[in-house]
Amino acid sequence: MxxxxxxxxxxxxxxxxxxxxxxxxxxxxxxxxxxxxxxxxxxxxxxxxxxxxxxxxxxxxxxxxxxxxxxxxxxxxxxxxxxxxxxxxxxxxxxxxxxxxxxxxxxxxxxxxxxxxxxxxxxxxxxxxxxxxxxxxxxxxxxxxxxxxxxxxxxxxxxxxxxxxxxxxxxxxxxxxxxxxxxxxxxxxxxxxxxxxxxxxxxxxxxxxxxxxxxxxxxxxxxxxxxxxxxxxxxxxxxxxxxxxxxxxxxxxxxxxxxxxxxxxxxxxxxxxxxxxxxxxxxxxxxxxxxxxxxxxxxxxxxxxxxxxxxxxxxxxxxxxxxxxxxxxxxxxxxxxxxxxxxxxxxxxxxxxxxxxxxxxxxxxxxxxxxxxxxxxxxGGYLQETIQKLSMIDQPSTIIFHATANSLLPFQYYLSGATHYLLDADLPAWFLVQPLQQAFDIKKISPRQVPAGSFWIIWAKDAHLPPFVEEEMNELTNKCQLMCKISYPQAAAIDIYYCSP
Known part of the structure; x- marks a missing residue:
């Protein structure tokens, strides 16, 4: 016993x-x-x-x-x-x-x-x-x-x-x-x-x-x-x-x-x-x-x-x-x-x-x-619901420009058919190291290389970004419409802009 x-x-x-x-x-x-x-x-x-x-x-x-x-x-x-x-x-x-x-x-x-x-x-x-x-x-x-x-x-x-x-x-x-x-x-x-x-x-x-x-x-x-x-x-x-x-x-x-x-x-x-x-x-x-x-x-x-x-x-x-x-x-x-x-x-x-x-x-x-x-x-910041509400179409013709990979990776998970671009900038290593960017086949361009026509801008406003990123993103979004904000408890808030000719 x-x-x-x-x-x-x-x-x-x-x-x-x-x-x-x-x-x-x-x-x-x-x-x-x-x-x-x-x-x-x-x-x-x-x-x-x-x-x-x-x-x-x-x-x-x-x-x-x-x-x-x-x-x-x-x-x-x-x-x-x-x-x-x-x-x-x-x-x-x-x-x-x-x-x-x-x-x-x-x-x-x-x-x-x-x-x-x-x-x-x-x-x-x-x-x-x-x-x-x-x-x-x-x-x-x-x-x-x-x-x-x-x-x-x-x-x-x-x-x-x-x-x-x-x-x-x-x-x-x-x-x-x-x-x-x-x-x-x-x-x-x-x-x-x-x-x-x-x-x-x-x-x-x-x-x-x-x-x-x-x-x-x-x-x-x-x-x-x-x-x-x-x-x-x-x-x-x-x-x-x-x-x-x-x-x-x-x-x-x-x-x-x-x-x-x-x-x-x-x-x-x-x-x-x-x-x-x-x-x-x-x-x-x-x-x-x-x-x-x-x-x-x-x-x-x-x-x-x-x-x-x-x-x-x-x-x-x-x-x-x-x-x-x-x-x-x-x-x-x-x-x-x-x-x-x-x-x-x-x-x-x-x-x-x-x-x-x-x-x-x-x-x-x-x-x-x-x-x-x-x-x-x-x-999750209601990201999936926000994408549906904004009618972001999952097609190659949908151009999405991201300030950081903090937004690019989750958006690309839900919109894998769209064309995603990442801001070409020298950021601290922990934002996403270069070997990972290359392995994930991330396309990087400067704001001046964004294709003509309508496109989306996703700006994760991380406080740890270099000051020049804010300057470039402010210039890029100057004539665009702020569509929505996404708030996270554990990550930087995201602003979503839509730009049309």
């Missing part, structure tokens, strides 16, 4: 009878993640994956050495779109599965830390309906998978499944450039929990990095140089930047109604400030209490969760300060921290902290409120 109970404890998806009701919010979360999976438009980062996976496998991997991020996501997507018909659903199916599995693993961790049923239910509800979690699960990008691997690596460490931990570490390295901070955090957690096995954790960390060295040597040496991060209007490294980007992981940042958006942002930012105050009080209150049982609880539960939740954030901020570049402080890099933070609050509430329970309830209410004013289509 004891062995059976032990087996059930180690199975990730096993939930004993009293906790079957926890599957109600989980199933609601699954439904919310599936709903809108194909109805929100492809945006630039997703389109980049789409165009990369159209290449041969070896050529795609070679092209990715010119990008900052490792190739795991694109390799997986390359196989998926050859097994299934390429579509918004097939490109996003891996994120969907990762997002669902993350919630399940989170529930198992809450059970492992013996969080009572009510607070488990609140935490699972938050994770199931959080707009940010839905966003990541419906985005054809690696961040839902990275979050899942991070949480799963933590689970394997707790269960002393060392091969599973090694697999998660290795996959994390190959998932995203920011994942190195996640691996370091997991190694630190393993050493903290099992100090007598510190050598094993170091060996696992070194072995996983050893597997990553070939890619690091091929790609990161060049991409980590200062030139890759250079450009115009580089975001500063300060508390405001950190707060803004961390704020994203608790909510979806864009709502069409400006009044409602401002009000909810104010409420949510206030909650976030209170949450950080709570963390400070929590640290002081917990780590300076001397009871023996409290010491064991901190060592076995709270300290590992603190490292899991905050250590990558601290290291990313330090790296950004070192490079003097706020681009590194980005909400997507923080995606693995969102779930551990909720778990941390729930576990701390087991110390009979009424305040932490209030935080859970407030987070649930705020996240729930977004579902009355936000739709999944806002992530």
């Amino acid at each position: 004891a062995s059976t109970d032990n087996l059930r404890q180690k199975r990730i998806i096993y939930i004993p009878h009293p906790y079957l009701l926890l599957w109600i919010p989980i199933w609601i979360g699954i439904g919310l993640r599936i709903y809108g999976l194909s109805s929100n438009s492809i945006w630039y980062d997703e389109a980049l994956t789409v165009f990369l996976t159209r290449q041969s496998l070896m050529k795609m991997v070679s092209l990715l050495t010119t990008e900052l991020n490792p190739p795991l996501w694109e390799i997986l997507e390359w196989w998926i779109v050859r097994i299934f018909t390429p579509s918004e659903i097939s490109y996003r199916i891996l994120s969907l599965i990762s997002g669902i599995f993350t919630v399940v693993v989170a529930q198992r961790l809450l059970s492992h830390f013996q969080v009572n049923y009510t607070k488990q239910f609140l935490a699972v509800c938050i994770l199931s309906i959080s707009p940010y979690q839905l966003w990541m699960a419906q985005d054809a990008r690696v961040y839902a998978l990275m979050s899942c691997l991070y949480l799963l690596g933590f689970w394997f460490i707790i269960q002393q499944k060392w091969l599973g931990a090694l697999a998660c570490f290795g996959l994390l390295f190959y998932s995203n450039s920011a994942a190195v901070f996640c691996v370091i955090s997991l190694v630190a957690i393993g050493i903290l929990i099992y100090p007598d096995k510190w050598r094993r954790m170091v060996y696992i960390g070194c072995a996983s990095f050893g597997l990553f060295i070939p890619w690091f040597a091929a790609s990161f040496g060049n991409n980590l140089s200062g030139s890759y991060f250079s450009g115009y209007n580089i975001p500063p490294v300060n508390a405001q930047r950190v707060l803004e980007q961390v704020n994203y992981i608790f909510l979806t940042p864009s709502i069409s109604n400006p009044l409602v958006s401002t009000l909810l942002r104010l409420i949510h930012t206030s909650v976030l400030v209170v949450f950080f105050v709570f963390l400070v009080v929590f640290l002081v209150n917990t780590f300076f209490r001397r009871e023996d049982n409290q010491h064991e609880f901190v060592k076995n539960s709270l300290a590992p969760l603190l490292i899991l939740s905050l250590f990558p954030l601290i290291m990313i901020i330090i790296a950004a300060w070192f490079y003097r570049n706020g681009h590194l402080i980005l909400y997507r890099s923080f995606s693995p921290l969102a779930v551990p933070l909720v778990i941390l609050i729930a576990v701390y509430s087991n110390l009979k902290s009424k305040f932490s329970s209030v935080i859970l309830i407030v987070l649930l209410i705020v996240n729930l409120s977004y579902h009355f004013v936000w739709t999944v289509q806002e992530k």
